Amino acid sequence: MSETSFILTLTSAPLPGIIAAVSTAIADLGGNIHETHQHWDRPTDRFFLRVAFFGPEGLTATAVEQALAPTAEKLGLDLKVVDAARPPKVIAMVSKFDHALLHLLYQIRVGWLHAEVAALVSNHEDARRFADHEGIRFVHLPVTPETKPQQEAALLALVDETGAELVILARYMQILSDDLTRKLSGRAINIHHSFLPAFKGANPYKQAYQRGVKLIGATSHYVTSDLDEGPIIEQDVARVSHADTAEDLVAIGRDTESRVLARAVKSHLERRVLLCSTRTVVFGK
Known part of the structure; x- marks a missing residue:
């Protein structure tokens, strides 16, 4: 039966x-x-x-x-x-750093992530080749201070058109407006290149290198109007040493970011994440 x-x-x-x-x-x-x-x-x-x-x-x-x-x-x-048998539709957003995006696309292709990418959105043309290779619709939305409201409206229209249940910011290097984050509340996940709240801002790996850290990490969270302070879904760290260069830290960090984002997306798509005020309840297997 x-x-x-x-x-x-x-x-x-x-x-x-x-x-x-x-x-x-x-x-x-x-x-x-x-x-x-x-x-x-x-x-x-x-x-x-x-x-x-x-x-x-x-x-x-x-x-x-x-x-x-x-x-x-x-x-x-x-x-x-x-x-649960129906693959949820997602929209992936990326700028120029493509490591987290490529990891997501691979995990979807091999079936570890049960999802359908309805569109790949970028403010640059660089990622178009990945969309073409995977047979995914590519939407180029270049952002300037003058065009940002129109581009965010276009993104929301794309979410409605495709029926996407989740927007994944796979190193999308644009700050979303408060209005957009409210409309995507609980439906947009970001990856941050630090084990929050340490080393916020520009060039976190250089800051970490200069401080001689022994652990670096990544944090995936829901997007809110409080920049990089949304409810946390997943985190991880990697051990480094004095022998690692700043470039080594970047490479290790990219690997950590990719895995953390994929795990956060998987938990969300499997309905294992429930919002609890400013925190999350994340049920494991």
């Missing part, structure tokens, strides 16, 4: 009976739960739940949400169900 696959996520007040009610509703639909995670965040007094389950052939995400609607209304659940 064929099966369908779904992921349910919800946030709510930490009321008793939530897991039981959700599990019962899924069972009544013929569903079979194969993975579940939950967390009660005491500082915010919010409850978070992620449930992955199989369902009988013909079951849809809409039907699951409709079956759970009475429970959601009764318990005040902010609930969403998605079809």
Whole structure:
């Protein structure tokens, strides 16, 4: 018998009976739960739940949400169900540093990232060859202070047109306006070339080299109007030594950035990341 696959996520007040009610509703639909995670965040007094389950052939995400609607209304659940078999559409944005983008495209090609790149957007022409090679639509949006509002409007129109669920800033070296970050809240991920909050600003690897650091890192976070201070999804570090040059640090840093961004994107696409005020709840496997 064929099966369908779904992921349910919800946030709510930490009321008793939530897991039981959700599990019962899924069972009544013929569903079979194969993975579940939950967390009660005491500082915010919010409850978070992620449930992955199989369902009988013909079951849809809409039907699951409709079956759970009475429970959601009764318990005040902010609930969403998605079809896990459908690859989410994403838009990747890049400037001239292409290492993180190429890693993403490779991981999508080999299936580690379950996604469809609806468009590759850049303020330069350099990345067009990668889009052509992968058969991806390329959109050139050069940005100047005068054209920035129009270019951001074009980006939002592209998101609406393609149905993209996520915008990935794969070393896109332009600061998004407050208005755009609000409209993309929870739907745009950035990679920062430092283990935040250390060594912000220009040329962080030179700063790190001059300070004789022993660890360098990268941070992937949701984009907000507070520059490089959005809710953090993923971080990692790499050990370096006095024998490494500033160029070595750049190379090590690029590798770290690429892996951190890919892991953050994977967690988001698998609905493992739930926003919790200025922080995130990230459920592992």
